[in-house]
Amino acid sequence: MSKLADYGVPYTTVGTSNGPLSVRGLSFSDLAHLVKRYAPIFVSLYQTFPKPKEKELIVDYLARPDVLAYMQKELTGDLLTAAPDLVAEIIACGSDARGDDELIEAAERLPIGIQLDVTSAILAATVSGFSGVGKLKEIVGPILSEATNAAEGATPKA
Numbered sequence: 001m002s003k004l005a006d007y008g009v010p011y012t013t014v015g016t017s018n019g020p021l022s023v024r025g026l027s028f029s030d031l032a033h034l035v036k037r038y039a040p041i042f043v044s045l046y047q048t049f050p051k052p053k054e055k056e057l058i059v060d061y062l063a064r065p066d067v068l069a070y071m072q073k074e075l076t077g078d079l080l081t082a083a084p085d086l087v088a089e090i091i092a093c094g095s096d097a098r099g100d101d102e103l104i105e106a107a108e109r110l111p112i113g114i115q116l117d118v119t120s121a122i123l124a125a126t127v128s129g130f131s132g133v134g135k136l137k138e139i140v141g142p143i144l145s146e147a148t149n150a151a152e153g154a155t156p157k158a
Contacts, residue, residue, distance in 0.1 A: 010128075014121045016114050023094040023118060025125030030093040034086065041083045048078060071127070076119045080112065087119055094122035 011022040026034070035042055050070055052061045061067055079087050088107040089098075095118075097103035110118070 010125070012121050012125050014114075014118050016117070021095065021118060023091075023122050023125065024096070025128065026090070026093055026122060030098060033098060034089060034093065037089070038083060038086045041086055044082065045075070045078060048074075071123065073120075075123060076116055079119060080115060084108065087115055090122055091115065091118050094118070094125070 009024050011024045013020045013022050048070075050064070050066050079090070085108070088104050091107035091110070092098055092100060092104045095103070095107070097107075107115070
């Protein structure tokens, strides 16, 4: 048996008024799926991240109070106001329901407080054990640029 099979996927539990909900961080596959569907929104959100200082190490960047506050509160709020459909899909992906239209619709109907808590937990789990937001931007940034360029160059079909 491989070590990967023994590893498993780490989940975190979010308490809700209807009981606990287990969620996980987003995988590269989840991110690629979301970026493909919501590239312009991701580009817009990407531009709202606090800017790193010149030659700032990722670990120092993630320890900055403004970055922590952004990740914990502002990013989730920005998502909720800019892209409620994206929030529902993030919740679905983090709940192992990517592509399940019925569960995406259920995530859309959750009260906003639960959406905030669940989305925050998913985003925190996505970057935990990882080199952090800076590394995520390094990986996802070029994908977003490519997807946006492709979307801008596409011609609408009649």
